[in-house]
Amino acid sequence: ETGVTQTPRHLVMGMTNKKSLKCEQHLGHNAMYWYKQSAKKPLELMFVYSLEERVENNSVPSRFSPECPNSSHLFLHLHTLQPEDSALYLCASSQGTGRGAANEQFFGPGTRLTVL
Amino acid sequence: QKEVEQNSGPLSVPEGAIASLNCTYSDRGSQSFFWYRQYSGKSPELIMFIYSNGDKEDGRFTAQLNKASQYVSLLIRDSQPSDSATYLCAVRGYNFNKFYFGSGTKLNVKP
Numbered sequence: 651e652t653g654v655t656q657t658p659r660h661l662v663m664g665m666t667n668k669k670s671l672k673c674e675q676h677l678g679h680n681a682m683y684w685y686k687q688s689a690k691k692p693l694e695l696m697f698v699y700s701l702e703e704r705v706e707n708n709s710v711p712s713r714f715s716p717e718c719p720n721s722s723h724l725f726l727h728l729h730t731l732q733p734e735d736s737a738l739y740l741c742a743s744s745q746g747t748g749r750g751a752a753n754e755q756f757f758g759p760g761t762r763l764t765v766l
Numbered sequence: 767q768k769e770v771e772q773n774s775g776p777l778s779v780p781e782g783a784i785a786s787l788n789c790t791y792s793d794r795g796s797q798s799f800f801w802y803r804q805y806s807g808k809s810p811e812l813i814m815f816i817y818s819n820g821d822k823e824d825g826r827f828t829a830q831l832n833k834a835s836q837y838v839s840l841l842i843r844d845s846q847p848s849d850s851a852t853y854l855c856a857v858r859g860y861n862f863n864k865f866y867f868g869s870g871t872k873l874n875v876k877p
Contacts, residue, residue, distance in 0.1 A: 652811070690869065691869065692770065692854075692867040692868055692869045692870075693810070693854065694867075695865050695866075754812050755812070755865075757810050759808070
């Protein structure tokens with residue numbers, strides 16, 4: 651247990667559905683991240699939130715919409731996804747976003763998403 | 767060109783041997799370097815990080831960084847079957863949000 655939880659752990663959705671992924675961190679961290687992990691590909695950083703403000707959006711399609719209502723919770727809203735969006739979606743948190751050792755990232759268990 | 771390159775493996779070593787995992791990166795301005803371990807079906811967990819040239823040791827693990835060669839490695843001494851996993855190299859650039867992962871090297875430690 652890293653102190654970062656994600657729900658649901660598995661999700662199957664059609665291309666016309668709308669769903670949301672939830673992440674919660676119990677570590678008192680100030681920064682949260684969404685990553686996408688596809689088979690045979692490197693982890694891809696999608697979004698970064700620092701103190702509830704989005705500070706990075708790595709050219710992610712608009713069908714992915716993040717929300718960070720407070721420093722402990724992060725959501726990823728999904729709509730009209732494509733089959734190629736099927737992947738493991740990982741949430742991570744860190745104390746801050748600086749270079750120091752205290753800002754290392756801790757990952758949640760991930761949500762395995764399948765888009766039919 | 768990929769930001770971070772790793773040999774996908776699998777790398778097979780006998781139990782008790784030294785496993786050597788390598789990683790190269792393209793951005794000379796990279797500041798921080800990380801090794802994560804990921805078991806099948808699990809999320810990555812941080813093993814070590816290194817910022818300065820040279821070696822950094824933590825138990826059976828040693829991270830080595832050579833910024834001139836843009837090369838970072840992880841040595842695992844006295845490898846155990848429980849070390850069998852995929853090892854991800856990650857590099858953070860000058861901007862905190864430029865965090866790039868390699869595709870990972872799969873390590874098999876044979877009893």
